Amino acid sequence: MTLLRAGGAGIPASARASSSLGVVPRVQVLIRPKSGILDPQGKAVERALPALGFDGVSNVHVGRLVELDVEDVSQVDAMCERLLANTLIEDYEIVS
Amino acid sequence: MKFGVLQFPGSCDDRDAVEACARVGDAVLLWHADRDLHGVDAVVVPGGFSYGDYLRAGAIARFSPVMESVIEFANDGGLVLGICNGFQVLTEAGLLPGALLPNTGRRFVCRQVDLEVVDADTPFTNLCAPGERLSIPAKHQTGRYHAPGLDPALVVVRYAAGHCFNGSQDDIAGVRNARGNVFGLMPHPEHAVDPLTGSVDGLRIFESMAAHVGAAHVAV
Numbered sequence: 001m002t003l004l005r006a007g008g009a010g011i012p013a014s015a016r017a018s019s020s021l022g023v024v025p026r027v028q029v030l031i032r033p034k035s036g037i038l039d040p041q042g043k044a045v046e047r048a049l050p051a052l053g054f055d056g057v058s059n060v061h062v063g064r065l066v067e068l069d070v071e072d073v074s075q076v077d078a079m080c081e082r083l084l085a086n087t088l089i090e091d092y093e094i095v096s
Numbered sequence: 097m098k099f100g101v102l103q104f105p106g107s108c109d110d111r112d113a114v115e116a117c118a119r120v121g122d123a124v125l126l127w128h129a130d131r132d133l134h135g136v137d138a139v140v141v142p143g144g145f146s147y148g149d150y151l152r153a154g155a156i157a158r159f160s161p162v163m164e165s166v167i168e169f170a171n172d173g174g175l176v177l178g179i180c181n182g183f184q185v186l187t188e189a190g191l192l193p194g195a196l197l198p199n200t201g202r203r204f205v206c207r208q209v210d211l212e213v214v215d216a217d218t219p220f221t222n223l224c225a226p227g228e229r230l231s232i233p234a235k236h237q238t239g240r241y242h243a244p245g246l247d248p249a250l251v252v253v254r255y256a257a258g259h260c261f262n263g264s265q266d267d268i269a270g271v272r273n274a275r276g277n278v279f280g281l282m283p284h285p286e287h288a289v290d291p292l293t294g295s296v297d298g299l300r301i302f303e304s305m306a307a308h309v310g311a312a313h314v315a316v
Contacts, residue, residue: 040202086152089195089242
């Protein structure tokens with residue numbers, strides 16, 4: 001799995017390879033609450049796990065996964081900035 | 097005074113907003129797919145769950161055809177009031193600072209709250225006294241206001257002490273833009289315009305807008 005940091009330059013190598021074969025690349029965007037912002041959903045899950053006997057779990061955060069087939073992977077960063085994430089409250093990570 | 101109330105698929109407070117506006121002027125509904133604002137003097141972006149609030153509250157509505165015109169209207173100095181989901185839409189559109197996060201308690205909360213008017217010198221609060229309390233219902237799950245580095249001068253209304261249930265920064269309930277012609281708040285003034293529902297304090301917001309527009313017309 002190739003990770004591309006938010007705002008990072010370049011296209012994941014695997015996506016470039018699929019492009020050259022004429023396959024539309026599959027891209028995943030992971031969206032998380034920005035660190036430092038209270039994440040009540042994550043807290044609720046964190047509290048629920050010990051109740052089920054799963055101890056030793058901390059720092060739980062709940063975010064969103066957006067999957068998309070996209071012909072031009074270089075546009076995904078702009079998609080994140082304009083629509084998929086609200087960068088005031090969320091961080092995103094492009095994965096393929 | 098002619099108000100235009102936006103109507104998105106998933107809006108649910110549009111009718112009450114029209115009712116409230118109609119008590120102080122004329123009011124029409126503006127369909128989300130229509131770019132024409134039909135010559136209104138002020139726009140109300142109402143509460144509800146525009147486009148299902150998919151992705152994030154207000155994120156899709158912000159790109160609707162009617163919002164393109166509302167952004168132009170606001171940039172030209174037109175009055176825009178965003179209520180609840182409308183407030184979320186206006187922050188997503190960049191017309192107001194900050195963003196709305198899920199309530200700290202995670203639950204949808206519906207209750208009557210007291211607001212304190214922090215700034216009575218805006219087109220939306222000019223008939224209020226500074227520090228005056230308004231009793232207005234709030235009902236939302238995503239109302240925790242977050243705006244790092246916000247200029248405190250932009251705060252128009254706060255939840256009164258003990259009334260903030262959503263974890264908002266500095267108990268902020270509503271803010272304006274720097275120019276002062278765009279205002280958004282989470283509580284619902286349009287649901288507090290008739291004694292039947294317990295309070296008429298919300299009417300003051302709509303009356304203030306009408307007074308502002310009326311004064312502007314006289315000045316011209």
